[in-house]
Amino acid sequence: MSTIADVASRAGVSKATASRALSGRGYVSEKTRRRVMDAADALAYVAHSSATSLATGRTQTVGLVMPPIDRWFFAELLAGVQESLLALDYDLSLYGVPEGSQTRERLFETVLPGRRFDGIIAVGIQPSARELERLHRTGRPLVSVGPYSEGSSAVSIDDTAAARIATEHLIELGHADIAFVGGSTDTGELSYGDEQRLDGYHGALRAAGLDAHARVVGAAPTMPGGYTAAAGLLGDRRNRPTAIVGVCDEAAIGAIIAARRLGIAVPTELSVVGIDDHEHADMFALTTIGQSPREQGHEAVRLLTRRMDEPEAPLERVSAPSSLVVRSSTAPPR
């Protein structure tokens, strides 16, 4: 088996240069990198992560625990975490939180404690006290994306504020009859932050003296969920709200599609606002509260590596930016 010294010698460079070229960490000119690659190729050289591990005492692996990712937010966040880890030459072990409670228990009780990684990022899973205790017992740094958990650094937008701002935007336009679509309390839905968003909606109505008008229609945080809920809500002509806040853009887009099918014009007859600035928001001209889950993925990795480097550093709670993006799905009521 060839060593890195063999590769360096064949390429006519120092071991340090060969190491930089092969790991991709640190600067090497394109020409030198090519020469080292060719030498490694000729010698069938393969770097060994186990060697890295022995030298540093690290596994160079981060565990990521998150719900099934078939939602834009999670897909984007995962992409951000991957980008940052690849740049740092870290591996990602992905653990989907399963839906059944028994499999979920197995994950926290036996799978995660038995694995070797340098740190854990938990995304939108709201671990129970016992699950959290299990994670902390592993002695590895923990970063949360979403709900703050004791003993971990965390990053997220202020979901309460996001929904409050979305609702206030409608109130400022003159709407008084504003419904909220989403906020399902089904425990099977691990919907990160949705509860806080519902709180923000109620808070804005209360502050404007519109409590009595609050209307919440339970819906899965998806396009079909918003579609079905809005179709029911808008079906009754005499009791129709003039505006809708979607728990997320997917639900808001579902509401727009339902309105169009019922022949209700957006925004002249119905205003709709979402939260997220989903990749499809522009296509539906959706007014929304923008956030970047990809940036939050980068931030989570930064928080984690800081804690891995300085285990005694204070915990950090980072509020990710979010802001109102006005498109043309909102207007004053007729």
Added chain:
Amino acid sequence: MSTIADVASRAGVSKATASRALSGRGYVSEKTRRRVMDAADALAYVAHSSATSLATGRTQTVGLVMPPIDRWFFAELLAGVQESLLALDYDLSLYGVPEGSQTRERLFETVLPGRRFDGIIAVGIQPSARELERLHRTGRPLVSVGPYSEGSSAVSIDDTAAARIATEHLIELGHADIAFVGGSTDTGELSYGDEQRLDGYHGALRAAGLDAHARVVGAAPTMPGGYTAAAGLLGDRRNRPTAIVGVCDEAAIGAIIAARRLGIAVPTELSVVGIDDHEHADMFALTTIGQSPREQGHEAVRLLTRRMDEPEAPLERVSAPSSLVVRSSTAPPR
């Protein structure tokens, strides 16, 4: 540090039973499992994957290489792979194929060969000959989902047949002017199977003597991609096709949304057919060719574990099932 013998002794069961209860592999009654868990808890017992590794010579880890997963197919496939690996007590190391060519080269040249796992699943990445050679040099079994690669087992639907059947369905209804939306040849799009789907469309037209009517509008395989392409295609009233085949359901749904905005009734004035049976297909009453990427994820793990257990076993090429699902987005032309 407690051992599994301590846990077994405290719980009053054999070591084998304690091991089954803790690993989740093999049958244990709920009552016994609970007793073992409580004993492990009281003793702060944590299983060590490194011990597993020394005993079996395996890392209990599978590497999954796939494009950024912000597309329904990949999210579903990932969920299927995760379900199967969790049941087998395997870990998943996820490698997103980056978009830049230099980062991609680093992934195949230095990252993947340096990692330790028992096998690799490559999803829809169409590795170059050199990348494939790099993967094979690691000596670990390889399973592809999507395009067949030499030296690997593989699973996918027959994309050519899927698009041919979708197109034939329109021809049988009496359509002659059928456009294909998708089939972007932009190398930045790592769109699995899309090229074969375009072939299937052309094949069906050729067989029906309709070659001269072929119209392909390039589009990203997404809802906004299909929307934009269809909006352009349908804008010219005098040169409008009577039917559209979407490269995937996302593109087909985008086309339906574009048609509605232009006041074109589906299916009376325009038929639309997709491929995938995406979770949103039902909401748009989309006729499509159904497939289950989640099942393909399970199948990929089955193919991989078979090759890990029997390295000399012959390679397998599994054709996943797909079939026409008729909803109400297709009808005879007026």
